Amino acid sequence: MTAETDVVVIGAGASGLAAGTRLRQAGISFRILEAASAPGGRAATDTATLGVPFDLGCHWLHDARANPFTALAARLGFRVGATNPSPRRLHLGARFATPAEKAQADAQVDQVFAAVIAAGRAGRDVAAAEVAGPSGRFGPLARHWLELMSAAGPDSISCADFAFYHDTDDNWPVLDGYGALVLAAAGVLPVALDCPVSRIDRSGARLRIETAQGSLTCHKVIVTVSTAVIASGRLAFAPALPPDMAEAFAALPLGFAEKVALAFEEDVFGVPERTALDAIDLDHPARAGASALLKPGGAPAALVHVAGPEAQAIAADGEGALVAFALDVLGAAFGAGLKTKVKRSRVTRWADMPYIGGAYSCALPGRAGLRARLHEPLERRIFFAGEALGREAFSTCHGAHLSGLAAAEAVLAALKSTR
Template structure:
């Protein structure tokens, strides 16, 4: 599309937050435009269809806290099928490498860790969550592995205050044809300039000027939804500068969680639908494997933290090779010829993301509120990193976009 000369509210970034903002602005009758560097909607929400019709959510996949998740009614409204079966993340199919008695011991250990961390979250000091691991506990590596899936990093880099702020209701559902597909459909009615990289937001004059790779436009208000790593690196520059926003973004870096999809080429009946395996229990750098998700002929592997970053940096194919090695170690050498890589994510190498989702560094839990605060009733900020309780999630991002849009709309009556 051709860039308009002017809109009421311009939105930088067309992920879940930007789309949530655009839908809210549209409903209020104001003109808007999503300015998106990628050639697609969705940001870190992205579904691709693999061979055999297998949907693969390259980014976010689960409707976390589904009983309170704003994307659930949106899915119903748009005709998407919601699968309400619960994940088996705490289980180990076949008991291989992680028998039932050990799983019970691990559950007790991780529950005790969270209980200690919850008490610690009431203290003034916002210390690393790792401080509340029991020294020498046999299950500390697996507890750290869980952190890499949840936070994208190990516990030493996680604020204990922030960890406690997250709200989890233990209802985790899925979209049958992909969460990324839902978010793209939700954004379809919104005007968007795709393949358009914003570089400067000049808010010095009576109208805000936005410089992009396809020209310049002006707006009365701007909502910024880009990931924190890009804000911290000033990939989009503000004029006048906003050092408090840059610093807050730096305190909320993106961790890394990458996924790989493996085709199961034979002996499909040997795997139960929606089974689960941990690749190992004695180290933090290990995969979590979803066997035959939704009954499909595949295995989805999930890796997080520094281990995922090392695999991403090792190049294409490293994640799949590691996943196959771990599955084969559990199920036997015959499985090496039954598995074939289909695709994998490398979010740390995506120039418009540079990671997966935010975590607050120790002493930086308060940065979420700093990042979310408006500037002079003209610049507004959204994205999962600005959500006080549902950060790291697609619905937290969407809700933050709606919140920022309402703030922007209300500002017109004050000026």
């Protein structure tokens, strides 16, 4: 590849595709370069493993009433579940919780979250573990939900960052697949696949983008790759990034959150479609927790969500270890016999993907303010976007989408001012 273009977009995830749609609308010459063999990034829908669509990454329309993908789903004919799943069930290692225990557990989770948010809003950029209070009987469940929300352990979650996130109760699933929706909304764009970018050379009058398929030059670049890719040096800059910007990327690591998809020969659960299950072991509170969605799309299947350092330790033993853990969790609740009725399984490996490197960003304690640094372009030529730059919607697909649109608008304004 040897070419010239006005703008290069690095990454064809939700933010890169959003930037591309805006540049296409403006009639600007641009190219999107994607390291993977398919577009979408962490927005990816699988339709084969379970026989029904399920998302390997983002699944929920967070803040759904204000989420731009809600209107896009309606326009494109994607089904959305405008209600939450059936009431969540709680399994305590050996039995299901009583209604009173479930209420007590929910209250403790709410109490921990309220303490973390209150500390953050008071300007305390400290670890969530510092303000969560005594563990209490259902402390492991509160820890599990902090880890699901942030993909990090309570010691690595900034209260200020956690409090900055805008949350509502409007979290609706995209029943036909959020990843599929992201691709449909983008339409046909000039995306070069299997084209990882190794370096952005900013030493000359034009930016030089070095890729596995050759080099190209451009006036502006929108970088939408994950913070982990930049912090690790997989995407390098010459000259190097300013120290404060490099510090900001390092301060927003991607945590660990994965899914185990399990298809069974028959219905092994006997529960309504899309039943939600949380599982913790009160006898072994240090063990990883899990959350599962049972019978998605009515299929005899389960999606088991794990997150945080305890789950990451299990994953260190390989994909089979995560499958075994998921089956142990489900078997404890619905009978070990279900382990003999597994037809197919699939485990996400976001943390192991070299051009992604984790789940979603979470600011380290004491570093929450550094998110804002990434919203500033470098030399008015290099602009950044992605879920880490979704402002109060960070870590979400729609936050990534909005950041891509904002970066494209900034690029268009910069190009106009120089012409």
